[in-house]
Amino acid sequence: MAKTKKPGKKELSSFIIKGTNKVVKVGDCVLMRPEELGKPQYVALLEKIEADHRNNLSVFVRWYYRPEEAAGGRRAFHGQKELFLSNHRDVQSAYTIEGICKVHSFKNYTKLDNVGSEDFFCRFEYNASTGGFTPDRVAVYCTCEMPYNPDDLMIQCEVCKDWYHPSCMKMSIAKAKKLDHFRCPECSKGDTTKNRQFSSYPDSSKVKTNGDINTNGSFNSYPDSSNQEPKVFPSSPKQEEFKVFHVPPKLEHEVETKRQRR
Numbered sequence: 001m002a003k004t005k006k007p008g009k010k011e012l013s014s015f016i017i018k019g020t021n022k023v024v025k026v027g028d029c030v031l032m033r034p035e036e037l038g039k040p041q042y043v044a045l046l047e048k049i050e051a052d053h054r055n056n057l058s059v060f061v062r063w064y065y066r067p068e069e070a071a072g073g074r075r076a077f078h079g080q081k082e083l084f085l086s087n088h089r090d091v092q093s094a095y096t097i098e099g100i101c102k103v104h105s106f107k108n109y110t111k112l113d114n115v116g117s118e119d120f121f122c123r124f125e126y127n128a129s130t131g132g133f134t135p136d137r138v139a140v141y142c143t144c145e146m147p148y149n150p151d152d153l154m155i156q157c158e159v160c161k162d163w164y165h166p167s168c169m170k171m172s173i174a175k176a177k178k179l180d181h182f183r184c185p186e187c188s189k190g191d192t193t194k195n196r197q198f199s200s201y202p203d204s205s206k207v208k209t210n211g212d213i214n215t216n217g218s219f220n221s222y223p224d225s226s227n228q229e230p231k232v233f234p235s236s237p238k239q240e241e242f243k244v245f246h247v248p249p250k251l252e253h254e255v256e257t258k259r260q261r262r
Contacts, residue, residue: 012049015057018095031099032092041098043083043120049094057094062086064103064122071131077147081115084126110150142168155179159187
């Protein structure tokens with residue numbers, strides 16, 4: 001007996017989210033229904049949309065992980081809206097998509113005046129099988145030698161141009177915001193007083209120390225001995241008007257960050 005050929009599937013470039021007028025396209029970042037009520041929505045990169053002969057829609061997605069879902073968990077330098085683009089791919093019903101979001105580059109995120117509920121940023125890719133990160137080196141700042149968290153206020157030394165957390169300088173945030181000039185403890189030992197131009201957030205091109213993010217999520221700082229500059233984040237911004245501190249973008253609301261992976 002001859003086998004009956006199954007009706008073919010067709011690939012779509014977009015579809016409308018059920019019950020809304022929002023059009024989702026391949027390449028969009030989407031918010032997907034979590035398994036448990038009250039948990040944060042999943043975030044994924046939409047790579048493909050497929051319809052079967054009954055017009056049931058399936059979506060092929062690449063998951064973003066939150067820091068607490070990755071090896072090593074959430075660290076002090078992870079931003080509240082930070083995500084990792086993983087190599088974990090999945091096929092889901094298109095009807096689990098609830099909205100569209102924007103996952104910014106790290107550099108673009110730091111330039112936002114306000115952060116909405118649908119704004120996120122990504123500076124690392126994450127291998128869900130090995131627990132490895134790409135890039136595995138990032139610029140570090142302050143005496144604590146930690147990577148830059150865009151949610152934290154930092155002050156810049158007008159001499160060495162490194163950035164420091166007020167708490168590491170035993171200074172309150174309120175006091176830091178009132179500073180007209182700042183020199184770190186090392187630079188304060190000298191008598192040099194120069195007017196320097198300041199950038200609005202840490203400039204990785206002026207940082208000498210870099211760190212290695214291990215597969216277990218731990219962070220070790222060490223001087224870079226390579227003859228080539230490592231790929232570091234954040235990217236160097238254009239020089240702007242003098243600003244002695246960086247004010248993090250305003251968040252519309254607090255977000256939950258725990259979830260169970262499908």
